[in-house]
Amino acid sequence: MGELLLASGTVILAFAVHVLVWKIRLPRKQTRAIILIFFGVLAAVVITLPRIAGMLPVLGLREPVPLPVYLNIICFVVSIALAYMITYSAVEVDSPSLIMVLAIYRAGDAGLAVRHFNEILNDALLVEPRIRDLEFDRMATRNGEVYQLTAKGRLMARIFILHRRLLGAGKGG
Amino acid sequence: MTTGFLPVAAPLLCLMANVSVQMLAFRLRPEFGLLRSEYLGFAAGLAGVIALHLVHLSSVPLPGYGDIAGGALQSLISYAALGYCYFHFVNLGETARRIRLLRELQDGGGRLSHRQLLTRYNAAEIVGRRLKRLLGTGQIVLRDERYFIGNPAVLSIAKAMVMLKVLLLGKTSEYDA
Secondary structure (H helix, E strand, O other), rough: OOHHHHHHHHHHHHEEEEEEHHHOOOOOHHHHHHHHHHHHHHHHHHHHHHHHHHHHHHOOOOOOOOHHHHHHHHHHHHHHHHHHHHHHHHHHOOOOOHHHHHHHHHHHHHEEEEHHHHOOOHHHOOHHHHHHHHHOOOOOOEEEEEEEEEEHHHHHHHEEEEEHHHHHOOOOO | OOOOOHHHHHHHHHHHHHHHHHHHHHHHHHHHHHHHHHHHHEHHHHHHHHHHHHHHHOOOOOHHHHHHHHHHHHHHHHHHHHHHHHHHHHHHHHHHHHHHHHHHHOOOEEEEEEEHHHEEEEEHHHHHHHHHHHOOOOOOOEOEEEEEEEOHHHHHHHHHHHHHHHOOOOOOOOOOO
């Protein structure tokens, strides 16, 4: 149980640091900052684990701390950090389905006219920001009106193309 | 202490089982649907985590209940988090706009003009696909040329996301100033 408590404490501490940093100043590359914070806090806990085990006997960690305990804590924190990072992408970027549902909800009891709905949900709102993201994340470069994939963008595209092909699924989107 | 290498490896091994079962289920029975294949894969992995823990416990001197529960819970949470990551990976391929744009660029030989990109993928397609899903699942309804909220499940998720945005970013949408 001590391992679980320590691993959970590490996640809570990393989340607290993340919220604190966000309140002070929003990082430009938010996902990268989340990875740095979670992995930084994890590294600090792993390095000081023998000392934590000695200082907090209530955790019941044997000394010297066995290797599986280190691996268990790392596996737990990394899994949750990755899951949070993925969830955070939905915080950073508005999903089209949620935009659509919220637009209808805000229209109230009268509902939202189909014509008005189609006017709101245009390329400028749904596609242009994501094209700019490709540039920002260095997945594509822009030369005038032409976009070109970078090596990073090509790799990402190939990973998803391969996975969709293995599934036998279409393009998606 | 229940610690050994098997509980450490269990979440990763069972993630592989999850991925294999999900892919196989969708590949063999596409009519089963992507979401159901994801649930099936996740359930198979979950059963694997439990089975591996039982195998581990049968091979070591039995620890106290607290250690058994703690070790099992830790593995289950790690597996659930990894399973959640895979669930989102599959959904990124299915619905993410950035991934689709990357695919279009790749299919276009790595270079496309802004106009070509928007011809291949645009708001009309994005909205059309999602409307089909939302209407099909009853999340929204169409009556007299107007859309209304039907089943409020997606609306509840949308509200939760807005709350999280306010908490972390201090705004309700990426389009807010």
